[in-house]
Amino acid sequence: MLGLLLIDHGSRRAESNHQLEDMAARVRRLRPTAAVAAAHMEIATPDLATTFAALVQQGATHIVILPYFLSDGRHLTQDIPALAASAAANHPGITYTLGSALGPHDALAALLLERGDC
């Protein structure tokens, strides 16, 4: 089974962390056959390793890590790959790949205009 692991930075604001759960629910509707769960890079729980283990527990054998970040940077090039490698080391036989940042993309340009009501 495919596992989809959304990860954002993590915030002290509960509302911000809750929005990642909202995004996970949206991804789940688009990929109903996958196991989908969310994690935070830091500050908030669950962390990447906890969510990775939960997806394996649900039957995921390949996990795609989906960063909920607008742009690449140290978090995407260094921090999250390191967390992913560490999490995967606990689960021999489980493979994973890492997605890239959301932007820039025409879909974001269209969404900017929608959010500005223009």
Next chain:
Amino acid sequence: MLGLLLIDHGSRRAESNHQLEDMAARVRRLRPTAAVAAAHMEIATPDLATTFAALVQQGATHIVILPYFLSDGRHLTQDIPALAASAAANHPGITYTLGSALGPHDALAALLLERGDC
């Protein structure tokens, strides 16, 4: 003329700031009759006031400020509204509105899957 002002947080990474210019170019292609320009909330230039003035100079009479942020938070509820009010105070007769954060949204869920090649 409509002015569209994209604003992100601003980064020490030139590449991150450049990506907002890339997004402005994408918005420009979607709204070729509008004046479109980018600004950074802090750290990098141009700031909101400078870009606001540049759009007025180009003939914009109403400016929509489009935040390039995934979630609402203090920056969107307090910092950017304060910067916008301050910038607009220099331009009597120019109106403006402020868009909301990009997420959560189904378009972002689809984009997460695309960026993960799944």
